[in-house]
Amino acid sequence: MKKAIFLDRDGTINDNHGGYVNKPDDLMLYPFAAEAISRLNKAGFLVLVVTNQGGIARGYLTPQDVEAIHKKMIADLLVQGAHIDDIFFSPYYLKGHIKPFDIQHQDRKPDIGMFNTAREKYNFNIKGSYMIGDKYTDIEFGKKAGLKTILLLTGDGEEEFLQKRSGWASKPDYITPDLSSAVNLIFKLEQND
Ligand SMILES: [Mg+2]
Numbered sequence: 001m002k003k004a005i006f007l008d009r010d011g012t013i014n015d016n017h018g019g020y021v022n023k024p025d026d027l028m029l030y031p032f033a034a035e036a037i038s039r040l041n042k043a044g045f046l047v048l049v050v051t052n053q054g055g056i057a058r059g060y061l062t063p064q065d066v067e068a069i070h071k072k073m074i075a076d077l078l079v080q081g082a083h084i085d086d087i088f089f090s091p092y093y094l095k096g097h098i099k100p101f102d103i104q105h106q107d108r109k110p111d112i113g114m115f116n117t118a119r120e121k122y123n124f125n126i127k128g129s130y131m132i133g134d135k136y137t138d139i140e141f142g143k144k145a146g147l148k149t150i151l152l153l154t155g156d157g158e159e160e161f162l163q164k165r166s167g168w169a170s171k172p173d174y175i176t177p178d179l180s181s182a183v184n185l186i187f188k189l190e191q192n193d
Contacts, residue, residue: 001125002046004045005130005132006048006145006147007048007049008049008050008138009087013033014029014030014073015155022055022061024068026069027076032180034077035082036179037077037082038082039183039187041083043190046085046122048084048086049070049088050088050109050115050118051090052089052137053090057091057092057095057097057101058097059097066089070087088117090108090109110140111144126146126147127146131148133152134156134157135156136160149172150172150174150175151176152176152178152179
């Protein structure tokens, strides 16, 4: 059975330090993202993106804008030889003001609604699968889902690690500098498996 790699989007695949990604032109892929994802593709992993897009509930962008951003992301990765199998996004945020998205919802990480949806759609071996992201909420999501977890220091990761780690209920399984080194680590762990 295939193994899946769940990837966060902002701060994991693309740089979010310029602010929010509200339109396709805001999307800036990390220079190493395509190469890292293509290695996962070649090794036979299912590559699934799970992203909180609470900006929809806040009125910064619409679900259609998010779809357009993802269309560009998929195309930009594909020309560099990397394939995303599926993208799940959560438009919900309790403190937003756009209905019907201004609610707490299981699809918003760290809850695992998006994982459950992926589970219904695809067959994969949970125990051999990973969640990779730059926020502690990504780690909580992965832990609740039964995945191995890797925190990246790109995006918000370094700040999360330096400022917030004392409050973490449980630690990430691994911490690596970026997505490329996370993929190196996965390959190393797979060899020893
Ligand atoms: Mg992120």
